[in-house]
Amino acid sequence: MPEITFPEDLPVSGRREEIAKALTENQVIIVSGETGSGKTTQLPKICLQLGRGEKGLIGHTQPRRIAASSTAKRIAHELGTPLGEHVGYKVRFNDTLSKGAWVKLMTDGILLAETQTDPLLKAYDTIVIDEAHERSLNIDFLLGYLKQLLPRRPDLKVIITSATIDADRFARHFGTNEKPVPVIEVSGRLYKVEVRYRPIERDAVAIPTADPNKPVPKAVAAREKRDLMDGVVDAVDELCRIGSGDVLVFLPGEREIRDAAESLRKHHPPHVEILPLFARLSVEEQDRVFRTTNARRIVLATNVAETSLTVPGIRYVVDAGLARVKRYSYRNKVEQLQIEAVAQSAANQRAGRCGRVADGVCIRLYEEDDFNKRPKFTDPEILRSSLAAVILRMKSLHLTDVESFPFIEPPTPRAIADGYQLLQEVGAVDDNNELTPLGRKLARLPLDPRVGRMILAALDNACLTEMLIVASALSVQDPRDRPMEHQQAADEAHKKFADDKSEFLSFLKIWTWFEQAIEHKKSNRQLMDNCRANFLSQLRLREWRDVHSQLLTIVREQGWRLNEAPATYEQLHTALLTGLLGNIGFKDGEEPGAGYLGARGIRFHIWPGSYLVKKAGKWIMAAELVETTRLYARCVAQIQPEWIEKVGAHLLKKSYGEPRWEKRPAQVTAAEKATLHGLIIYSQRRIHYGPLNPREAREIFIRDALVGGDYDTRAPFFAHNRKLVKDIETLEHKSRRLDVLVDDQLIEAFYDQHIPQDIINGAGFEKWYKEASRDNPKLLYLVREELMRHEAAGVTTDMFPKAMSVTGIEMQLTYHFEPGSVRDGVTLAVPLFALNQVSAERAEWLVPGMLKEKVHLLLKSLPQKLRRHMVPLPDYAGKFMDRIHAKMAFGRGNLIDVLIADIREQTGIHVLTADFKMETLPAHHFMNFKVIDEHGRQLDMGRNLAALQAEFGRQARAQFQKMAEGTAPTGEGASGALSVPAAVALQAGAA
DNA sequence: TTGTGGTGT
Incomplete structure (x- = not known):
């Protein structure tokens, strides 16, 4: 072990004894302190001095x-050992650690990943979680994991480092509220920072609308932006007046940075260097920030x-107090990235950035009161994220349920439910929220569950080769550079990677381009230039290839087959769709600004920078939906709605409407509507309804096909029953009542009784009937008596004849019961040639079945003093009929005259023709005449025979003559029933 | 008509 020394100028060095003692006496300690305290580099050394790192590694995240690699380098340097020997680091794609190492720097993600293979973290005897206050998903997960682990690893020591303000929270987390673990606070080596509040001067012009539901009018938005830029310029001016030194301005995004750069350039002398700084900047552009020059630098970040x-050498900070913050919306299941006011902790961190080399000044572009009202901390990421990936990982680690996992700030039940829902959607968990075999496979892939799902689908779709490229692209940053100053040139360069239908295919084209560029490169320098000329970030291309090769390794380990034949558009995109079912959209308007209707009623627009913004079709899917100024879809592709049906079958909600019988397929169909998360995928699709609702389908089959008659069948019962019903219906018209035929319900009940329950369509019915009628041929035959109500028995052909003979010519009679209709009552079909032969007198009698009612009404129309002699009128009418029939006098003479004579005979009363009020009788008590030509076509119709004869009389006579001349000489006069001389005689007699 | 920053089985 090399000698361990501690740089005396670092605050933490002076506290090392205290820290060592606390660590000896406690399993967990919190070390708090601001930047510059030296805790990051010195803590591992303090641990080493305590003899830790021997039984297991000192892990430091x-x-x-x-940060992991540079910290490792610094510690190795301070210990005077080569990197990797005793102190090394491990990050994704890079592991410098050798076997006998003591200190291992790593990202927190790596330590988290290691819990998969080393659940007790036996590789370590000490773990330092650095920067815990940042509260990333990984950190919160690790802090919960360690809390659970500690009792099972009493030998393990844990140090949490954090900013001072939230140290207590961690102390209580690892201890209890009453007995928190020790907190050792180390001062930072920060210079004094003076904070000045310079709230933005709002333009005096009043904001015109106060309706909160209306979007901010453009003019107002523009004014607010200008106000912000004025504030930045004024603040920079103020700071520059203080003295020399570089300025760091915090702004929420690229757009504000560009605007501020423009405002400042107009305002400041040319020797001031204005430098934008944000993550998507190319390496070269970022590097400018680290090169110091003589000019004053204003960094806009x-x-x-x-x-x-x-950023080195900053003396002044301007803080707009704003940042774009990612939040996951459970309601819409989309990410939001909107500008929010930063928390106090973030504002203080920003201010601290100018106190690293000397006293600094920070100008906040908001009120002090505003600052004091802001939340103390930024919401931890776990409260702002979709929990699907977290839950999946916890499940695969066999940890306690998310619900009871000791998170510092547990997510809400609603957020947890949402995470489970997404996992169910991709099939990673079942209805009981237990991991499925597919879920286990997903957990093995270092990808978002939705992207992982695409890989598994690609395996089935024989497009894994392509999918690995796309999936890895989706999990790294877009390799395309779009520098502020050269946006058009960049777009132009990227055009060659574009595809008219899919932006996912662009990734494949870029991939191929880069493969070829590497293959044909003459030097690294030349490759770099080539990338730059094409506005591609070599750094991000490398990251992409690294992720790709990592996935490739897993794929090979699993023995998954890579397709050699190129995948089709459909193969690749249906596999993608498997993971993107929540991100589909339907363009429901043709106007340019219409946008797309998505799941759960959301409405989104394609990102304006997209190549497909104007040409994407009716149906699209998007790799992501993020709500910024609007809800935007990024990376979109055209899809077919049929693919959604196939891939999203498990999510489709189907409903059925308008079930109806269809004769041609001989089955009941219904209009099927399918929705996915409320988005209509199709509607009005006629489908066979029987299997879905056999009871209803059978009812409709019986009602509409068998009873209604809308059915093609050779089964004899059908024709028989139809004819029977028709006959009875004819009777109904004759008797002028609709209750002769039994109700349809009774006929339906008859079929219902005899037909098995499982018959739901024509095919099934025919099959059954064929069998069943073999034994019982009269099965399903209706019987006339059963179809008729008894009261209707009096309707006979004598009473309602089918034809009437006029001078030997048979004229057809038809009956119709429809009050108000011109056809109501009885209609006599009169051939044109015989029109003049028809007698109005005879027509007054109608037919025997209709006369009694007519007589009754005629009597009723008499004045009271006359008619009282005939009461009760119906009886008189009935007896009148009997007398007529007895005398065989029906149709003979003038009806009114006959009736007058009868009354006189029966009562001695003298009634005159004028006493009858004919006009009170309904129309159907007068014969309806239909004049037809020789082909049976109707020429005219009406109840006024005289009017018809006046109109057609001449024609009728001409035709009558023609027939008489044409037939008599050849001796064919007897054809039909026509006898001309007799007809002529009768006509004369009638006239 | 335009998106902050990180991390990994």
């Missing part, structure tokens, strides 16, 4: 890879400069 990067 950092939130970021860079996102919160990358709050924790991840330390």
